[in-house]
Amino acid sequence: MKALLETNFGKIISTEIQESKVIFEVLLEVKHDIYRGHFPFKSITPGVCTLQLVRELLENYLGKKLKLVKSKNIKFSGMIDPNITPQITIEIQILPADSLQQINMKAIVLGKESIFCKYDGEYINH
């Protein structure tokens, strides 16, 4: 099996660069097979899939494979129903790191009116 972006879990509609921030608009695919199981009675985008999307977007943007090693805090403050909010904004800010092998970042995932997730992560080159 392939990565989420390759299986059409979400499509990048636009990419905008603002200083040390990259802002992606992503359109979630409501018919993705994952929703068959999460959940049969109501589609909810799994929080971990949002985290996986952030990593894949960062990999695409930086042009390299990454591995998450640490995260101090991940906060989910709302649920994404792809039928209601199929379009989400993912803002990733790259922060100073201790070495060239390391990428520190923080990300925020937003809908039109609410914040879905705040996430900080330390990645290393894969």
Next chain:
Amino acid sequence: MNLLTIKPLVTPEEVTNFLPHQHPFVMVDTLIDRTESEATSQFLIKSDNVLVNDGIFQESGLIENIAQTIALKAGYESVLRNEEPQIGFIIQIKDLEIFDLPQAGEIITTKIKITMNLPQMLVIEGKSFWKTKF
């Protein structure tokens, strides 16, 4: 002692009876053991798992496996009380550390411990192991 030789409380064939999650987003197979505040699960990572990429189970999958271990413990307890398994959601993760990523074909063992049990919320510590003999 190999944990796989113990008869589990919940087998892979019946795991979806104890979870609101269904395939293809089931990230736990068996409930090995449970007490009031702890539980141990196992999960065989299949190569067609939606969170396997290039034969490697992703960090997102490890996190989901820990979350579904809690869900499975709670679901098992619900069914014992003749109730439906309830949906739960991750609201916060603190101090996550990933040391390695397991490959498809491997079995991971996950242990969780409830450190705070409030009416609508559980705080838990979770650890997931690969290639460890108990």
